[in-house]
Amino acid sequence: MKLEQINIKIREERIIDSLNLTINPGEIFVLMGPSGSGKTTLLKGISGLLPITSGKISWENGEGTTGLVFQESRLFPHLTVMENIGFGLRVKGIPTKERKLQARNFLKSLQLENFENRYPHQLSGGQQQRVSLGRALILNPDLLLLDEPFASLDTKLREDLIIWLHQLQRKLGFSILWVTHYIDEALSIADRIGIIMDGRLQQIGNPSDLFQKPSSEKIAQFLSLPNRFSKDQWQNWFQSDLKLHSRWSRGWIDSSHLQIIDDESILDTPKERECVISGIITQVRPMREGYSLLVNSNNEILEVTTAGWKRIPRLHEKIEIRIMFDHIHWYSE
Known part of the structure; x- marks a missing residue:
């Protein structure tokens, strides 16, 4: 699917501004951006729920279909799981027998074989979202539009459903335009990530390039790069x-790439592409693998994570930190 110069206005306010985007067949494209940046508006425009003010949507084979799934499952409460999943087929006029056969076969992909006669209120949140996804996917859309479908679920269930949907997508081969505000979610499933701000796509890239080479400080700040x-x-x-x-005016380094020099470290003179700075610990937060520290060095605050440090760091303790130049990622303001 290809978007060319898409503009969407709501009550004369331009929400999407001259946006261009191509989503490749079988690709998972993750769209991220701050609240109010136009993510949901774009999905609604692509699906036809909102009119596009100007621009063009085209498909590789001339025409294409979409399915849209929101954060809320939006199931019909008076219909069973089977009836909810087959609702779109019913609207298309598919005969009852064939409709039930397709829906029953799809239940296996959804891992809901034993739930076909249950109603939405009898399902867990994760099961409801799987039914909602099934209702969209059974129509075999060329592009599945996901508007933070797992945001309201607890962390473990969200992670399990992300893995399940990723495996299903790879098996069936449909494309996804997936809106999320979870960075870990984007990293785990995206083929490419796009950052949208003020209705415009600011940067597109694969996950590693996006994080290692942000196009601006605005992008780096949004990604919470330390x-x-x-x-x-x-x-x-x-x-x-x-x-x-x-063109490189700023640099960032991951907190795990800052080395604390402790009593067992070799205090040699830093090599040409290394330096050692001193600072005062201003915050200590325990983590599973060690500690997360904030360190004040000449009124600049550094985030440092340790793995396996043999003693507990103390507040207001003076420490030294080794920085390797090659671990710094450079970008423009």
Whole structure:
């Protein structure tokens, strides 16, 4: 599916602004962005629930269909699981016998074989969402539109359903445009990720490129990338001219790539592409694998995570941190 110069206005307010996007066959494209950036409006425009003010939607084979699933399951409370899943087939005029056969076969994919005669109120939240997904998928859409379908579920169930849907998508081969605000969700399922802000796509890339090479500080801030500092600050810590490309004005480094120098570390002179800075611990948070620390170094706050540190870090303790230049990811302001 290809979107060309899509504009959507609601009450004269432009929500989607000249947006271009191509979703490849069989691709999972994840759309992320702050609240009010136009994510849900775009899904509604593609599905036909909202009129597109201008622009063009085209399909690889000339025409295509979509299925839309919202955060709420929106099942018909007076219909059984079987009837909910087959509702779209009923609207299309598929005979009852064939409709039931297709719905019953689809129940196996949904892992709901024994629930066909239950009503929505007799199902768990995760089961309701699977029925909602089944109701959309049984119509064999070319593109499945997902508007944070698992956001209201608890973490373990959300993770299980993400794995289930990812496996089902790979098996059946349909494309997905998936809106989520969970970064871990995006990383686990996306072939590509797009960041939308103010109705415009700001950056598109595969997950690793997007995080390692944000196109701007605005994107880096949205992705909650840690330890983002100006080139001048990094040069101050390294005490040298870093000789970066002129367009690189900021850099970030993952908190796990900052090494705390403890009593067992070898305190040698930093190599050319390393530096050691000192700081004061201002916050300590236990984690399963170690500790998460905030460290104040010359009034700049660094996030540091440790794995297997043999003692408990103390508030207001002075520590030294080794930074390796090659672990810093550079980007423009």
